[in-house]
Amino acid sequence: MPRYNVLGRQGERLVMMGNEAIARGALEAGVGVATGYPGTPSSEVLEALIEASGHTGIYAEWSVNEKVALETALGAAWGGLRSLATMKAPGILVASDPLVSAAYSGVNAGMVVLVADDPGPHTTQTEQDSRWLAQLSHLPVATASTLQDAKDHVPLLYELSEETGLPVIYRTTTRINHSLGMVELGPLRTVEKRGEFRREPERFVRASMEWNRARHRWLLEALGKALKPRFVERLVGSEGDGAVGVVVSGAPYLYVKELAEAHGLKVSVLRLDMLNPFPEEKILDFASRVDKILVVEESDPYIEERVKLALWKEDLRVEVHGKDLLPLVGEIWPHHLAKALAKLGVDAPSLAEPLSPGGLPRRPPPLCPGCPHRSSFHIIRRALGLEGLSPGRVPVIGDIGCYALALNPPLSAIWTEHAMGSSIAQALGLKLAGHEGPVVAVIGDSTMFHTGLPALIDAYNKDADILVAVLDNEVVAMTGHQPTPAHAVSPSGRRMRPVSLERILEAVAPGRVEVVDAFDVEGGVEAVRRALRAGGLRIVVFKAPCAIVARRVGLAGAPLVVVEEKCTGCMACIRSLGCLALISGGGKVRIDPEQCTGCGLCVHVCPYNAIVGGDGA
Amino acid sequence: MRFTVVVSSVGGQGGLTLSRIIARAAAEADYKVVVGETLGMSQRFGSVQSYVRFGDAVYSPLPLEPADLILGLEPLEALRAAALADRRTTVLTSAEPVDTQTTQVGLEKYPSLEWIVGELQRRAGKVLLIRPFEASRRRFGTGIQANMILLGASASLQLLPLSLELLEDAVRAVLGGRSSQAIQALRLGFNGAENLVREPGRAKNNL
Structure with a gap:
């Protein structure tokens, strides 16, 4: 049974997730190469395309x-295939160096970079508003305000990309990516070659400053072509009739529409999915028909500022509201909107x-049973203790991944968590600041493959005195178990050449890498103690597959049981591990057989040997 | 008509599957349908809420008004979702608490079921309790079908304007090859609703 439903017939109407709709849009555009790195709320787009790729x-x-x-997608678009790169908001910052240069070179076939921002935020480090990349890169930027448009815009953006010769940034937000609704399917398109890559150094080489100035001029001219009516008329829509005009973009359009229809509000609505170049004529036309404007947008006042600028340039005096009445932090909810409209005199409920x-x-997400x-952090804590170090005084610099959930009690392990691959260089900096x-x-x-390796190289090269704990669960777990470069088969079924992380680590830091089974508590403790005593940059790799994957493929062990007469109810297991398969009640602990994977960590911490295998062993 | 169901659960209990099945059934009934969810923290044991909305003029994935129905797979999470309750709201929730990480290790206290029910009753028009995991374990040897039992019971009590047939078709469509036990569970909830569901007294309940 496929997880995603993106291969339906033309004309079919399906309940789809926004990300499925975007993936379907890519298939309707005949995209030939799709890449990405997992990140909520973007991941399902590429997952769905990978699943569909056999068909x-x-x-x-x-x-x-x-x-x-992004570079792979760019090369593919140079080579004449329509391409897509998908990522979450912080990811486009990782990719922004080639993105900004790509604006000067352009593409031979359409290219779209999907960036899924996360107002709220629900699962992202910041509420980064990627629309500002429009100002930074001068690339076309568009968004979607309905699930149907989330799909329909994709083929249009490929046309826009080919019309301008520029990669297009498609910026969506969580409430579109992760909402579900009815979408009518269009025809699938076969992959076609749309151009040839030729040697054109003026265009593709950024080493000549003269060429760079010429390409900068070219870029600004090319961007203007996006204002052709066939793009503007589809990406900007106008409806309703009222003295108060609502300029709205993204999911809040759906709140405005329902509020207006269900409660009979008299408002003029301008749906703005074209964010760069800014369709000023549409704004001016709209402004001339209303008394005041409320700009409704999540995150920063990106549209609000550009609306004000457009009106100022034409000396058009229309009252413009936005972030003075709507939240700058967190998501916009319908009640915020109703209140803002009421303040402007609309008869909103x-x-x-x-x-x-x-x-x-609270119910913070814990590490899974x-x-x-959990075992790796237990090992590190115990080794620090045995070396006479107080775990509360040894900084544990975290990184992005499930292990960051060890932030919470009872493990309380993580001190920092910032950006992908940040931990090692931050630890290096801390040592340079004189941390004893x-x-x-x-x-x-x-995360080590992603951006950790350059930092590791630097830290080894600088002879930093840090312990690098590599928690290798053999998968990108947090975002839904996507493959790493160590995998031999991709989820599409394609054979891959597995890359050995251990051999890379050994090549960077010869003789300083120890690999332990993450559940081998004694062996792990000894390895960490050896590393701590040796000093200098030392790497301990804790290996064991993600528990969810292990369970899925039948690798999980039989559940353990608590021998009731031996359990004194001391709660040492729960207090030190916080595993939610351990359930307290009636002064004793029992183990939930539906959750326990038999990892055996609790057996190590029980002072009374009360926890045994399911067979009583 | 506009109908809003809030499905509130702990990650891993099947709340998102439940909301998708309701959405599918509502679409088959020719309603406009939209579902708002946030998937990011739906790992096991995190707090998960989804909004299933259907009817005539329905566009927004976020509810405008309080919910018509709150389906809780966990009592504390049902109370968290009572942010979207008022006197028109019916709450049908599991009465089987699941510790949070903080209550398990004693940093916070898990409230008594009696207090949770009282708080729900203060906020909602009607509060009904069920023990769907117990019922699922008794019948199937695992709690995995609790969400389907809850759904069946809600349809049987006409808390949800969707027929059993529509829901069965939706289960088949959403779960495919994994649907046969789920359909048994749905029917178990539907046919057994009278025995499975209790309305607690207003002051004290006797669950």
């Missing part, structure tokens, strides 16, 4: 990081702000 002519595979994904009852216990990271005693940098296998 279509598309090449769709994960890349090692976003920069490589008063909608209650959803407020959860106060004082409820059987997660090898050990510093531990914790990084996962995929």
